[in-house]
Amino acid sequence: MQLEFYGAAGEVTGSCHVLRAADRQILLDCGMIQGGRRDEARNHDPFPFRVSDIDAVVLSHSHIDHSGRLPLLVRHGYQGPIYAHYASRDLCEILLQDSAQLSERDARTENRRRERKGLPAVAPLYTRQHARAVIRLAKGLHYRSATEILPGITLTLHDAGHIMGSAIVELSLIEDGERHTLVFSGDLGPRGAPILHDPAVPEHADTVIMESTYGDRAHRSRDATVQELGEIIRSAERDRGNILIPAFAIGRSQEVLYMLGKHYDEWDLDRWHIFLDSPMAIDASEVYWNYSHLYDDEATMLRHRINEMPRLRNLHLTETVEESRVINRVRNGAIVIAGSGMCNGGRIVHHLKHNLWRRECHVVIVGYQAAGSLGRQLVDGRQFVRIQGEAIKVNAQIHTIGGLSAHGDQNDLLHWYGAFANRPRVFLVHGESETSDTLRELIGRRFGAVATVAQTGQVIDLLASSRRGRERRRPVPRPAKN
Numbered sequence: 206m207q208l209e210f211y212g213a214a215g216e217v218t219g220s221c222h223v224l225r226a227a228d229r230q231i232l233l234d235c236g237m238i239q240g241g242r243r244d245e246a247r248n249h250d251p252f253p254f255r256v257s258d259i260d261a262v263v264l265s266h267s268h269i270d271h272s273g274r275l276p277l278l279v280r281h282g283y284q285g286p287i288y289a290h291y292a293s294r295d296l297c298e299i300l301l302q303d304s305a306q307l308s309e310r311d312a313r314t315e316n317r318r319r320e321r322k323g324l325p326a327v328a329p330l331y332t333r334q335h336a337r338a339v340i341r342l343a344k345g346l347h348y349r350s351a352t353e354i355l356p357g358i359t360l361t362l363h364d365a366g367h368i369m370g371s372a373i374v375e376l377s378l379i380e381d382g383e384r385h386t387l388v389f390s391g392d393l394g395p396r397g398a399p400i401l402h403d404p405a406v407p408e409h410a411d412t413v414i415m416e417s418t419y420g421d422r423a424h425r426s427r428d429a430t431v432q433e434l435g436e437i438i439r440s441a442e443r444d445r446g447n448i449l450i451p452a453f454a455i456g457r458s459q460e461v462l463y464m465l466g467k468h469y470d471e472w473d474l475d476r477w478h479i480f481l482d483s484p485m486a487i488d489a490s491e492v493y494w495n496y497s498h499l500y501d502d503e504a505t506m507l508r509h510r511i512n513e514m515p516r517l518r519n520l521h522l523t524e525t526v527e528e529s530r531v532i533n534r535v536r537n538g539a540i541v542i543a544g545s546g547m548c549n550g551g552r553i554v555h556h557l558k559h560n561l562w563r564r565e566c567h568v569v570i571v572g573y574q575a576a577g578s579l580g581r582q583l584v585d586g587r588q589f590v591r592i593q594g595e596a597i598k599v600n601a602q603i604h605t606i607g608g609l610s611a612h613g614d615q616n617d618l619l620h621w622y623g624a625f626a627n628r629p630r631v632f633l634v635h636g637e638s639e640t641s642d643t644l645r646e647l648i649g650r651r652f653g654a655v656a657t658v659a660q661t662g663q664v665i666d667l668l669a670s671s672r673r674g675r676e677r678r679r680p681v682p683r684p685a686k687n
C-alpha cells in the first residue's frame with residue numbers, strides 16, 4: 206500500500222498523487238500546473254507514471270489545478286472511470302471545454318509563428334474532443350455514499366465547502382486483510398463562507414493528505430469585507446458612476462451575486478443594473494442553481510425568500526459580445542461582474558478601457574492578482590495602464606477587498622485536522638514550501654502529530670508509516686513513456 210506525490214508538493218498547483226493498494230493504482234486529481242510561462246510548460250511533460258497502469262481516477266473538485274490534465278490523460282490512452290461529485294462533473298464540462306479551447310488557440314498562434322520560421326507544427330496540449338471524452342468517463346457520486354470502486358477499495362466523498370461539488374476524498378483500503386483509511390482533503394473552504402456548508406470532518410483516518418494554501422496566515426473577517434462592499438456601492442452611487450468587479454467565473458462570481466442578493470435592500474440595489482457579463486460564469490451559476498439542495502441554511506432560506514436566489518430582479522445575463530458592448534454605453538448605475546479574474550483577458554478588459562479614466566467609476570478587486578497581471582497593476586496604484594495598445598489614465602477608484610478566499614486559513618485548517626481524535630499522520634500538499642512548513646510545525650506542536658511537507662516523487666508505505674510512523678524516500682523517478 207503506497208502513496209506517491211507528484212504534483213502540488215511544495216507548490217500550490219498541479220495537484221496529482223498516485224495510490225497503490227490491493228494491486229490497483231488510483232490517481233488522486235490530475236491537475237494543471239499554473240503560473241509563469243516556464244511553470245506552465247511543464248504541463249507538456251510526460252506523466253511520471255504509466256497511464257496504462259491507472260485503474261481509476263478520483264477527482265476532488267473541478268478547479269483546473271486539480272482537473273486540468275485529465276484530457277491529456279485521455280489523450281495518452283486512459284479509458285477508465287473518473288469518480289467525482291455530480292456538480293464537479295458538470296463544472297468540469299464548462300472548465301475543460303474552455304481549457305481545451307485555450308490550448309487549441311495557443312497551438313494555432315504558435316504554429317503561425319513556427320510556419321514563418323519554417324519549423325514543423327506542434328499539436329495542442331489537448332483538444333475539445335479530449336475534454337468531451339473526460340466527461341463521458343466521469344462517474345458522478347453523491348456526498349456521504351460509500352461506493353466500492355475496485356475490489357477492496359471503497360470511496361466516500363464529503364463536502365469540502367470550497368466550491369460547488371468540491372469533495373474531501375475518503376478511501377477505505379483493504380490489503381492482505383489489513384484495513385487503512387486515507388483521507389485527502391482536496392481544497393478546504395473557509396468556515397462561515399456563503400452558499401456552501403462548512404467543510405465536513407470525516408471521523409477517522411490512518412493517513413491524511415491535507416492542503417495548506419493559507420497555512421501561515423489568518424483571513425480578514427468576512428463581516429468587515431461585506432461592510433466594505435456596501436460602502437463602496439454607496440459611494441459609487443453618490444459619484445454617479447459604474448462599478449466593475451473582475452471575478453473568476455466559478456465560485457467568486459456566484460459569491461458576489463449572493464452578497465448582492467443578501468444585502469439587496471440594505472444597499473438600495475434596485476437603483477442599479479447588475480450585469481453578469483461572462484458566458485462561463487452564467488453557465489457556472491446555472492450549475493450552482495441546479496445544486497441548491499447543497500446550499501447551507503442561510504442560502505436555502507434566502508433562496509426561498511428571494512425566489513431563485515441568486516437570480517436578482519435586475520440581473521442581466523449577457524451572453525453575446527454584442528450585448529456586452531452595449532454595456533459600454535451605460536454611463537452610471539451599472540455593476541458589471543466579468544472575467545477574467547485577474548483582468549488579463551476576457552470582457553472585463555473592454556469595460557476597464559471605458560471606465561478606468563473616469564473619476565466617478567469604481568473597481569472592486571475581490572480575488573488574488575498575480576504579479577504582472579493588469580489587475581495587479583491596478584492594485585499597485587499605477588497611474589497609467591496599457592489596454593489593447595492604448596495608454597489609459599487610471600482615475601477610477603480602485604478598492605481591494607480581502608476576506609473572500611475560497612480556502613480556509615490557518616485556523617480553519619487546524620480546526621479541520623484537530624477533529625481527527627486519533628491524530629493521524631498528515632502529509633501537507635498544495636502550498637508554497639514555507640507556508641506548508643509553518644503549518645507542519647504548528648500541527649506538531651499543538652497536536653503532537655507527525656506532520657510532513659510532501660515532496661515531489663516521495664513514496665510512502667502507508668501500512669508501515671501508520672504502524673511505525675516511518676516513511677522512505679526514493680529519488681524522483683524517470684518519467685515513463687506514455
Ligand SMILES: [Zn+2]
Pocket residue numbers: 266268367392
Ligand atoms: Zn480549488
Ligand SMILES: [Zn+2]
Pocket residue numbers: 217220268270271392635
Ligand atoms: Zn487547488
